[in-house]
Amino acid sequence: MIFPGQNSEALKKAAHLICSGELVGLPTETVYGLSADALSDEAVSKIYSLKGRPSNHPLIAHLFSKEEIKYFATDVPDYANKLIDRLWPGPLTLILKKIDGIAMGCTANAKSIALRCPAHPVAQALLGECRDLGIRGLAAPSANRFGRVSPTTAEHVHEEFGESLFILDGGPCEVGIESTIVDCTRGQPIVLRPGVLTIQELSLSAGQQVLSEKEFSRLLSPLKIKEARAPSASGTLESHYAPKALVRLLSREDLLLNFSPAVAVSSRLGIWSQEKVTSKSERISLFWRQMPNDPHACAKALFAQLREFDSIGVEEIWVEKPQNSPEWAGINDRLQRAAYAVGTEPR
Numbered sequence: 001m002i003f004p005g006q007n008s009e010a011l012k013k014a015a016h017l018i019c020s021g022e023l024v025g026l027p028t029e030t031v032y033g034l035s036a037d038a039l040s041d042e043a044v045s046k047i048y049s050l051k052g053r054p055s056n057h058p059l060i061a062h063l064f065s066k067e068e069i070k071y072f073a074t075d076v077p078d079y080a081n082k083l084i085d086r087l088w089p090g091p092l093t094l095i096l097k098k099i100d101g102i103a104m105g106c107t108a109n110a111k112s113i114a115l116r117c118p119a120h121p122v123a124q125a126l127l128g129e130c131r132d133l134g135i136r137g138l139a140a141p142s143a144n145r146f147g148r149v150s151p152t153t154a155e156h157v158h159e160e161f162g163e164s165l166f167i168l169d170g171g172p173c174e175v176g177i178e179s180t181i182v183d184c185t186r187g188q189p190i191v192l193r194p195g196v197l198t199i200q201e202l203s204l205s206a207g208q209q210v211l212s213e214k215e216f217s218r219l220l221s222p223l224k225i226k227e228a229r230a231p232s233a234s235g236t237l238e239s240h241y242a243p244k245a246l247v248r249l250l251s252r253e254d255l256l257l258n259f260s261p262a263v264a265v266s267s268r269l270g271i272w273s274q275e276k277v278t279s280k281s282e283r284i285s286l287f288w289r290q291m292p293n294d295p296h297a298c299a300k301a302l303f304a305q306l307r308e309f310d311s312i313g314v315e316e317i318w319v320e321k322p323q324n325s326p327e328w329a330g331i332n333d334r335l336q337r338a339a340y341a342v343g344t345e346p347r
């Protein structure tokens with residue numbers, strides 16, 4: 001059921017559910033999360049089973065503030081503290097060395113833990129209520145079934161899990177794609193999952209160069225590459241974030257000049273592009289939606305657009321591939337994973 005996230009009764013009820021080991025659908029500025037007490041393995045196991053997520057894919061623990069880091073992580077490097085001071089609360093998750101023996105469920109028994117302090121006022125309010133009841137953090141993956149498109153409204157969460165889940169409504173998510181994940185366990189900051197923060201912004205905040213996985217492995221001798229491998233991250237599986245329809249990523253030229261909707265395999269076609277595309281073919285029902293030309297607006301719209309195409313029953317979605325610049329990295333990453341499922345775009 002969906003409850004208004006600003007309502008203090010609803011927030012109190014949500015905090016009590018968390019304390020009794022239940023799950024709550026929670027708005028954050030990136031996407032909605034499916035939350036539980038991060039330190040209760042029993043509560044966290046309900047997240048894995050409701051999502052259908054393999055139990056070896058660790059979750060992010062969400063904190064009220066940086067004060068709670070000490071309950072979860074240790075040996076926080078200097079550059080990580082700088083990132084925290086400058087970018088929390090916000091759409092940034094850090095992988096840090098975990099305190100031994102805690103949060104086994106949340107971390108899938110890993111030696112590291114993913115921590116994030118969300119900026120959304122409803123997330124902050126629930127974390128605050130929970131903290132007053134002795135809860136130190138909330139494990140929360142995106143509130144979708146495993147492999148599916150992440151939810152950016154309370155209604156999307158309801159579509160995924162139905163009436164039995166208690167969902168706090170915080171409106172449509174401002175950021176729209178998941179947090180940037182920076183691994184701080186391998187001596188240098190390394191981006192594991194791009195989001196809306198660019199490498200330049202991250203490097204400026206960290207006071208040193210933040211690397212991509214590729215750049216990091218180039219610095220290593222071949223012998224070291226295996227032992228310095230990235231910790232596992234389910235959002236980094238090649239096929240992820242997939243709508244039901246088949247997604248095809250096309251260059252602007254292909255979409256506007258070389259390709260005709262007449263070649264679509266199916267008769268219901270969704271197109272998301274900056275310029276309007278039409279079809280003269282009578283065989284095709286074409287649904288065109290305008291892709292924003294600003295990366296922030298595009299990220300905000302992305303998952304809701306894929307879901308809307310699914311809901312109108314298109315069988316194919318053609319998406320204009322955005323430019324290859326740092327501001328578009330997070331969007332390109334999600335689009336490539338959505339398209340990968342049908343093998344249309346080599347990666």
Ligand code: TXA
Binds near residue numbers: 058140233
């Ligand atoms: O914006 C977000 O990050 C959203 C909101 C709800 O906060 N959450 C989210 O969670 O995207 P999820 O579970 O869908 O993605 C978490 C990612 C996964 O790719 C997971 O494998 C990775 O974080 N992760 C978690 N713990 C990790 C660890 N110890 N080492 C490496 N990756 C980790």
Ligand code: MG
Binds near residue numbers: 141142150235
């Ligand atoms: Mg997810």
